[in-house]
Amino acid sequence: MAAPTLARTAVVVGSSVAGVRTARALRTEGFDGRVVLVGEENELPYDKPPLSKQFLDGRWDDARVRLLTAEAAAEADIELALGVAAQRLDVAAGAVVLADGRRLDYDVVVLATGAAARPSPWPVESGVYVVRTLADSRALAAQLLVDQPVVVVGGGFIGAEVAATARRLGRQVTVVDPLDAPVGRVVGAEIGSLFTDLHH
Ligand SMILES: Cc1cc2nc3c(=O)[nH]c(=O)nc-3n(C[C@H](O)[C@H](O)[C@H](O)COP(=O)(O)OP(=O)(O)OC[C@H]3O[C@@H](n4cnc5c(N)ncnc54)[C@H](O)[C@@H]3O)c2cc1C
Structure with a gap:
């Protein structure tokens, strides 16, 4: 052989x-x-x-x-x-x-091609950002320095982290998600409510 x-x-x-x-x-x-x-x-x-x-x-x-x-x-x-x-x-x-x-x-x-974010039909010039790549994060970081309200669509881990970061930078933040609590889909309502308190 x-x-x-x-x-x-x-x-x-x-x-x-x-x-x-x-x-x-x-x-x-x-x-x-x-x-x-x-x-x-x-x-x-x-x-x-x-x-x-x-x-x-x-x-x-x-x-x-x-x-x-x-x-x-x-x-x-x-x-x-x-x-x-x-x-x-x-x-x-x-x-x-x-x-x-x-x-x-x-x-x-x-x-090892991983995952991609759901594509946004809007350009960043319109004020809509996606967070997946280094370029995405750079663009959003620059925008978060501007004193404007921020709406985060999606209260999963990444959405909750972006919301917390924007708050730390002094922005007024609203998280939009069908669930009552951030990351509730993963950790359940009880632990999720602790995250809500933390974010408030
Ligand atoms: C903002 C953010 C925060 C995160 N925070 C955490 C965390 O705190 N803890 C945690 O455990 N996980 C976290 N994750 C998830 C974690 O980053 C992913 O699980 C991890 O990146 C997956 O790695 P990967 O190499 O499998 O795929 P990916 O990171 O998705 O990388 C795939 C790579 O393949 C490239 N690629 C795709 N198609 C092609 C092609 N046709 N030709 C050439 N290249 C291609 C892409 O450009 C990319 O570089 C986070 C993710 C994001 C976006």
Whole structure:
């Protein structure tokens, strides 16, 4: 029987926490082939949790939210293909086809493309913001410095965090949600009411 062939190129699509951890784990677990990390945002990988908290209110800067610097990627021999989306997989040929026409041949491909926010039909110039990416959080952070009332649609964790951050910055905030209590869907009405008191 032929010996199993060793994977030589691993392409990881998605440059957020799952993609970065996978690329790094390949190295720490001894994979010595080529590792390519593909991300559609033109940003070095960053962590999302601070985007509704410490980054949004200005306590943390860009450097603090990075998951991987260019230097750390080079040191771990992880190639970065950022600012370009993976458009399709050519499974028969074993290639990831990028939006700019490049093809990345792979032996192993990992899809770590996560989730996207429900798209807003309104541009930020209209005063409507979505919070999912670093660019979203930057834009909202700038707007929260202006003394204007804020309406947060959605009282889940991220909505409640944005509301608390806006309050900390001195804004007048209204949270709109079909449930009586923020994060009530996850923690139930009783604990949710504690969050309501906290936000008041
Ligand atoms: C504002 C905010 C606050 C949060 N706070 C918390 C918290 O306090 N605690 C907690 O546990 N979780 C929190 N989360 C959730 C947490 O950030 C996510 O669970 C985590 O980011 C998921 O990581 P992921 O790598 O699976 O996917 P994602 O972070 O969704 O990343 C997917 C990546 O894939 C890229 N991508 C998608 N399609 C393509 C493509 N075709 N080609 C190339 N790249 C592509 C995207 O651009 C993105 O960079 C928060 C999320 C947000 C948005």
